[in-house]
Amino acid sequence: MPESKKFLVSSSPHIAAPGSVRQIMLEVSLALFPALLCGTLFFGAYALFVVGLAVGSCYLFERLFNLIRKKTDTTGDFSFLVTGLLLGLNLPPWVPFYVPIAGGAFAMLIVKMLFGGLGKNFANPAATARIFLLLCWSSAxxxxxxxxxxxxxxxxxxxxxxxxxxxxxxxxxxxxxxGEADLLSLFLGNVGGCIGETSALALLIGGIWLIVRRIIDWKIPLLVLASAAVSVLIFEQDFSAVLPALLSGGLMIGAFFMATDYATSPNTLWGTVIYAVFIGFMTVFFRTFSNYPEGMSFAILLGNILVPLLDKFLIPRPFGAKGPDRPKAAGEVRK
Amino acid sequence: MAKKMSLKQVAKAGLLSENPVFRLVLGTCPTLAVTTSALNGVSMGLATTFVLFFSNLIISALKHVIPDKVRIPCYIVIIATFVTIVEMVMQKFLPDLYDSLGVFISLIVVNCIIFARAESFASANPVLLSMADGLFMGLGFTGSLVLLGGIREILSNGTFFGLGADLSAWFPKMEVFGLTVGGFLTFGLVMALINHLADRRTKKAEARKAEAQKAEVQKAEAARSGAKEG
Incomplete structure (x- = not known):
């Protein structure tokens, strides 16, 4: 008899929560579809091929890991699809074919599966793999x-x-x-950049749809973008620099799709606020002061590393509790 | 170290079961910094082995002379002597290598492997055994550095010991493994693999032990029931 049948549930109106991991992952993938479409339109069929290679590589290496370690196959939750899409969309359009394959292997094997699989990874696999690839083949x-x-x-x-x-x-x-670009082409995505990051319009369509479907937390993208805008004002002291900064680079795709990853974002309200503001600030900080033109993936990785600390120290007070009544085993009682 | 160890035990500890890099996790700073190539790994490892061998010898010989309260300064003086010798010899005869290892040669003075062995082994064991410990610990360190340096050199530069067929025609060079990031990455992954293998070995040994015990119990029970019937 399966374990679940031992628990008899009866009577009372129970509310069945719709959705499963697989459904959420498929909906996020669907939300990325406009960006994929724009990328293919702007950069040609090879861009689509690159994204396909990244997805295929993610699937293959997750499957392979489970086979070698003799574990049940976990590819059925379709999280490989989201990671593969995000990774592919974050690559330059004409990268050599081995880049998405190696990226998928790194994202799946090292960032995700070695730490225990979906939900146990400490950092966003796609963002971390992108950093790895950037350090590996910086010219490509x-x-x-x-x-x-x-x-x-x-x-x-x-x-x-x-x-x-x-x-x-x-x-x-x-x-x-x-490079030079006017605001309209930045908004539509008619500029040079990674496959899926150029079109702010396509990303906004997908992101807002996810917010409406309540799949992602609206606070994270909003605060990331707001904090980035304020940081640009601080560093550049120029109002006209704000919109181009928000619309260019990986800020949009990062804010809506990568910073909102469940496993690597905080569980508490104030944790989320600090996390999102930190990511927005660090992105602009890296853009202004580092050797690389873009800093979104670095900012997300740093934010991810901050999350366990935020979750540990910002435990909300339970309703009715007096004074600092922290639960003894932190981590057991999370929101 | 209460019990006296045999030479064979010392060798096994230094090379495998108490490997300074992967089991004791000592000396990680030079490990991460100089393992950009296999050659760097070998030279750093051998330089450390030399210092370790002679410092263990002298410290073990002087263990009854050195007052307990000032033993650390005494160790430093002894170790620094040999590090200076290595440094001068290297600068004179291997100037290229001296340049590429840079400050890490002088930093052997504060390498925690040497301190750890002086403190935990040489100060409590006879001279010959301490020399063997220094030698095998040093060789264990060298082996680990060559392993890490080799992996990083092959991946980042497509060569091994700076020679051999240039592999870069077969696969694109991965620059990241030449950077410190790659050092951490390789170190972590190799350590995870070694821990996994060691874990599996202990588990297998335990399972074998449990099985043997079970068989013994069964044998005893069979003997008892046989006695009853008889």
């Missing part, structure tokens, strides 16, 4: 093609080595790396 990860350049099937001819950084008219700087 910072060579961006311009939208609508090189033909719709152009990327396939350079899939072994990636495009030559000196290729005129195809490779160009992103808005963060010194």
């Amino acid at each position: 990860m910072t060579t961006f093609v311009q939208p609508f350049s090189g033909g719709f099937f152009g990327g396939f001819s350079t899939m072994l080595t990636g495009p030559d950084p000196g290729l005129d008219g195809v490779v160009g700087p992103t808005p963060l790396g010194g």
